[in-house]
Amino acid sequence: MTPPRLIRFNKPYGVLSQFTPEGRWRGLKDHIDLPGVYVAGRLDADSEGLLLLTSDGALQARIADPRFKMEKTYWVQVEGIPDEAALAALRSGVVLNDGPTRPARARRLDPAPAVWDRHPPIRERKAIPTAWVELIIQEGRNRQVRRMTAAVGHPTLRLIRAAIGPYSLEGLAPGAWEEVRG
Incomplete structure (x- = not known):
């Protein structure tokens, strides 16, 4: 079993927090081509900076859920x-x-x-x-x-x-x- 992955990404302006592009916004697939990782939390397309992606569902919840x-x-x-x-x-x-x-x-x-x-x-x-x-x-x-x-x-x-x-x-x-x- 492969260990869980955690990726730090500096999301540029104009990129969505999803892999597929939509309308005028680009998707993460233009920058990250890794199977099995998912975004932990969101960052609007017109915002920039740190986005975390992981293959670990429990870690994804700990990062994204405000209860934590x-x-x-x-x-x-x-x-x-x-x-x-x-x-x-x-x-x-x-x-x-x-x-x-x-x-x-x-x-x-x-x-x-x-x-x-x-x-x-x-x-x-x-x-x-x-x-x-x-x-x-x-x-x-x-x-x-x-x-x-x-x-x-x-x-x-x-x-x-x-x-x-x-x-x-x-x-x-x-x-x-x-x-x-x-």
Whole structure:
């Protein structure tokens, strides 16, 4: 019996969290050609960063199911400069249309994280500055991070998942993947 596999993948902008393409979005098969691995959790096509794939159903559930409270770390480029009140609101949980979020860890990243260029680039407006925020959550509702930053008055311009639990993006270029050993 082959041991379970765990793959770290840096999902580029415009790629779905599924193997088959759909509409204007590409699928994972353009980057990963491995039989028997499945996505553990989702990342929207317009988001970037760490996606884990595994051949182990129990591990897939532990990663994806909010009941296991595996932390997910996001680097979020937002419109405007969040003040302490906006960050405090994120930390205490914000009310979304589907109910309140759990409290999150939130801080401004200054300096901004060293990230790759996005293609296409984000929309920037000369009169409105942008800032990077690190947001760490333990749930994963549909477009939750984007809705949270919008709820505190700072719409998301770019969203990168930097880590899931102990697994990080470190050392992975966009579109690259590697098997986690041990």
